[in-house]
Amino acid sequence: MQDTSNAAGTARKVSVLGAGAWGTAVAIALAHRHEVLLWGRDAAALQQMAAARENTGYLPGHPFPPGLQIAADFDAALAHVAEPGSLLIAACPVAGLRPLLQQLKGRAIPNVVWLCKGFEYETGLLPHQIVRAVLGDAVPGGALSGPSFAQEVAKGLPCALTIASDSAELRARVVDIVHGGNLRVYSSDDLVGVEVGGAVKNVLAIATGAADGLGLGLNARAALITRGLAEITRLGVALGGQTETFMGLTGMGDLILTCTGDLSRNRRVGLGLAQGKPLDVIVQELGHVAEGVPCSKAVRELAARVGVDMPITNAVAGVLFDGDQPQAMVARLLSRDPRDE
Numbered sequence: 346m347q348d349t350s351n352a353a354g355t356a357r358k359v360s361v362l363g364a365g366a367w368g369t370a371v372a373i374a375l376a377h378r379h380e381v382l383l384w385g386r387d388a389a390a391l392q393q394m395a396a397a398r399e400n401t402g403y404l405p406g407h408p409f410p411p412g413l414q415i416a417a418d419f420d421a422a423l424a425h426v427a428e429p430g431s432l433l434i435a436a437c438p439v440a441g442l443r444p445l446l447q448q449l450k451g452r453a454i455p456n457v458v459w460l461c462k463g464f465e466y467e468t469g470l471l472p473h474q475i476v477r478a479v480l481g482d483a484v485p486g487g488a489l490s491g492p493s494f495a496q497e498v499a500k501g502l503p504c505a506l507t508i509a510s511d512s513a514e515l516r517a518r519v520v521d522i523v524h525g526g527n528l529r530v531y532s533s534d535d536l537v538g539v540e541v542g543g544a545v546k547n548v549l550a551i552a553t554g555a556a557d558g559l560g561l562g563l564n565a566r567a568a569l570i571t572r573g574l575a576e577i578t579r580l581g582v583a584l585g586g587q588t589e590t591f592m593g594l595t596g597m598g599d600l601i602l603t604c605t606g607d608l609s610r611n612r613r614v615g616l617g618l619a620q621g622k623p624l625d626v627i628v629q630e631l632g633h634v635a636e637g638v639p640c641s642k643a644v645r646e647l648a649a650r651v652g653v654d655m656p657i658t659n660a661v662a663g664v665l666f667d668g669d670q671p672q673a674m675v676a677r678l679l680s681r682d683p684r685d686e
């Protein structure tokens with residue numbers, strides 16, 4: 346039976362903006378302890394969810410607990426979190442973050458915690474930089490990240506996350522509300538490190554899925570994950586992240602999960618590439634976002650600008666965007682000059 350206590354033991358009001366797999370799973374998990382409203386951009390899908398008490402489109406098989414209600418509209422979702430002590434969660438993909446924040450601009454919101462993992466495709470910005478660009482510094486914000494497949498969280502299985510924020514008050518608020526039951530929440534002030542880990546692991550999961558799909562073996566998988574972590578760390582440190590963050594939940598933890606777990610959409614993109622499927626077919630069959638796809642290109646460009654060597658990311662972007670064959674990606678990586686580890 347699920348433990349329904351939380352850190353403070355007090356039921357709070359939470360609104361989740363974004364009704365894909367992850368927003369729905371987080372809403373379900375929190376609704377065992379809090380009053381949760383879930384809003385999404387697709388009105389017809391919301392109506393269907395309210396009737397079925399389940400998100401059959403993005404997270405089938407996980408009925409809503411009584412504490413989870415569907416927001417009648419966007420204003421209702423914001424009004425729900427008007428009182429102090431509430432929490433507003435943005436659960437859209439990176440591509441939807443800027444438009445969602447623009448809808449929030451000028452509105453009375455207590456805070457904003459985002460769940461997306463990636464760099465913005467057009468600008469190469471991290472989510473916290475997008476938040477600052479749109480909302481400024483007035484609204485306390487943070488990234489909630491870590492190894493967390495939606496289906497497992499919706500089932501109530503144990504999961505550990507990290508809230509990264511410059512604001513100690515916001516970190517404490519998120520721990521107060523989210524930590525409890527089978528969810529553990531750790532805190533960090535390293536927004537850059539946490540966001541870079543969450544973004545680049547998706548690219549590495551595509552590479553690992555492709556290697557596994559090509560039958561390259563477990564040795565190759567371990568090498569990709571380990572050298573991938575080195576790649577993530579190099580970029581993250583160059584952008585101002587702290588080395589130890591990449592050894593934690595949002596770095597190594599999420600990298601291992603996503604590279605090895607078949608629930609990962611990014612890993613499944615790699616498996617599809619190895620089968621010779623075109624990217625558009627893979628994405629259509631997936632029916633969900635695979636953030637590593639746009640992120641590979643954004644990271645390739647950013648890494649080139651800041652002078653960081655990212656061979657695995659470059660190889661993935663080459664396959665996804667330049668028509669390189671996955672086998673050629675492997676050959677190119679293996680033919681690199683030997684170097685010190």
Ligand SMILES: NC(=O)C1=CN([C@@H]2O[C@H](COP(=O)(O)OP(=O)(O)OC[C@H]3O[C@@H](n4cnc5c(N)ncnc54)[C@H](O)[C@@H]3O)[C@@H](O)[C@H]2O)C=CC1
Pocket residue numbers: 363364365366367368385386387403436437438439440441442460461462463493494495496632633634636
């Ligand atoms: N599914 C998971 O297990 C986890 C996902 N995440 C991250 O959470 C974010 C959302 O992922 P999911 O909910 O799983 O994706 P999903 O593909 O299941 O759902 C995406 C949702 O966002 C909406 N959407 C799609 N493109 C959009 C756009 N351009 N603008 C606004 N809305 C858009 C869709 O209508 C849908 O409601 C991603 O950044 C993902 O990396 C993080 C941790 C776990």
Ligand SMILES: O=C(CO)COP(=O)(O)O
Pocket residue numbers: 462491492493494547550599602603608609610611612634635636
């Ligand atoms: O971020 C995730 C798990 O932590 C989900 O990964 P995928 O988007 O690859 O499914």
